[in-house]
Amino acid sequence: MDAEESFLAYVRGRTVALSRIAYLLTGDQHAAEDLVQEALLSVVGRWPRLVRNGDPDAYVRKTLYHRYISDRRRRLPQPFPTANLPQRVMADPAPAVARGVVVRAALARLPPRQRAVLVLRYFEDLTEVQTAEVLGCRVGTVKSQTRDALARLRVIAPDLAIAADLPEPVGSVSEVP
Structure with missing residues (x-):
């Protein structure tokens, strides 16, 4: 299996788990998807070396967390609109x-x-x-x-x-x- 096939197999197998982590970090589905894509894009060029050196998953997760923290530092804090949510009665x-x-x-x-x-x-x-x-x-x-x-x-x-x-x-x- 060449590097491209290996990377595509990794992405297919780990996107759901990485998206779940990103969602817990960002609190927003769209931001989580962007974060996962940015992390994977920054890793793709290093993929052959990461596969040779062992488990690339740790490096990808590390990239995801560093990318999240670095993006948060660059942006102004966005208000989280929980206080403005309408009161709805849910059945149970x-x-x-x-x-x-x-x-x-x-x-x-x-x-x-x-x-x-x-x-x-x-x-x-x-x-x-x-x-x-x-x-x-x-x-x-x-x-x-x-x-x-x-x-x-x-x-x-x-x-x-x-x-x-x-x-x-x-x-x-x-x-x-």
């Missing part, structure tokens, strides 16, 4: 769907690096060391970004902690209104 939404909406909305309110760390750690199920490798930072940075992101999620989406039955972090004080 499945709890998983409702939780998914809350998760996406909460992720959208996090800074790009915190969002990337959470997606890598909890949706991609990478270790702290693997996450640091993908993001090109130290393990301590991953730990602090994770801690800060989870603390922020507890504030902006307290329903997630209740739904997941998460304990309060050690040393925290719950505010009672």
Whole structure:
């Protein structure tokens, strides 16, 4: 199999998974598709070398995350229109769907690096060391970004902690209104 066939086979096999990751990062289907395309375009020229060196998937994911963070730095923050959504009564939404909406909305309110760390750690199920490798930072940075992101999620989406039955972090004080 030549490099072009190998790349096309990879794209056919991994586009769905990469799109899911990109959607969790961007919170927008169109932006996610663009992000995946940009990442794959930047990888295609290096493909023969990546295949020779072993598993190209790690490099593609790393490119995806770096591209996302770098794009977010260049753009002005876009408002996420969750506050303006119309109130609709749903017949009986499945709890998983409702939780998914809350998760996406909460992720959208996090800074790009915190969002990337959470997606890598909890949706991609990478270790702290693997996450640091993908993001090109130290393990301590991953730990602090994770801690800060989870603390922020507890504030902006307290329903997630209740739904997941998460304990309060050690040393925290719950505010009672």
